[in-house]
Amino acid sequence: MKALPEITLHPIRPPLDARPIERRVGLIILATDHTSEPDFRRMVASERIGVYVARVPYANPTTPENLRKMQPALTAGAALILPDEPLDAICYSCTSASVVIGDAEIEAAIQAAKPGVPVVTPPMAGVRGLKALSARRISILTPYTVETSRPMADYFAARGFDILSFTCLGFEDDREMARIAPAALVDLAREATDASADALFVSCTALRGALAVGGMENAIGRPVVTSNQATAWNCLRLCGDETEHPEFGRLMTLRLGQ
Missing domain, CATH: 3.40.50.12500 (Rossmann fold)
Incomplete structure (x- = not known):
């Protein structure tokens, strides 16, 4: 067998950017979700904005009782998204669960892992x-x-x-x-x-x-x-992206709070 070349350690490390991608959006979705990830890929992700996804356990049927069962998993789910790194926004992508659990409770659960991050729910x-x-x-x-x-x-x-x-x-x-x-x-x-x-x-x-x-x-x-159009719009605006996307509806042409 031909001898392998000596491995050389380069003497100078290349300079590092502050972040691989300028803005970061976390997305917590249900284990059964087919739609949120593709929607955020088409409406939010870009060369400037990265979307980072975690899935949490969920079992059908979609009843208020089953939806509430997701609350304890939200902190752990948020913690798995770029651990120890800040996010510009994080979305819990379940409308019905957000309603029965409550926006404030969801925000508290997510911010236990990601202090200070703006939390978005679909409702x-x-x-x-x-x-x-x-x-x-x-x-x-x-x-x-x-x-x-x-x-x-x-x-x-x-x-x-x-x-x-x-x-x-x-x-x-x-x-x-x-x-x-x-x-x-x-x-x-x-x-x-x-x-x-x-x-x-x-x-x-x-x-x-x-x-x-x-x-x-x-x-x-x-x-x-x-639901997904509204959360995508909200997350884009929190990232400072004011680009209009009329192909996704009138809302996508407006500023946050307009």
């Missing part, structure tokens, strides 16, 4: 998005059962929205929710939106709603806010 981002669009009278569409939808209605009503209509589809498995075609969401949006509503909120990070926003807005003639 929180949805509220911010609807307010940025000056929407007060809304319709809501969810894929959940009636039992899981009730806390969602309470959440938005408690934040001052007038809910003119609320439609749910009765699904119990988030993996099936992810299989609803974007074109079907356009038809459902048309049926679910009250004629007097300012906007439609489409709940659930499992839905491929971000791919259907343009079609839904064209179909109903008013803004549409979806």
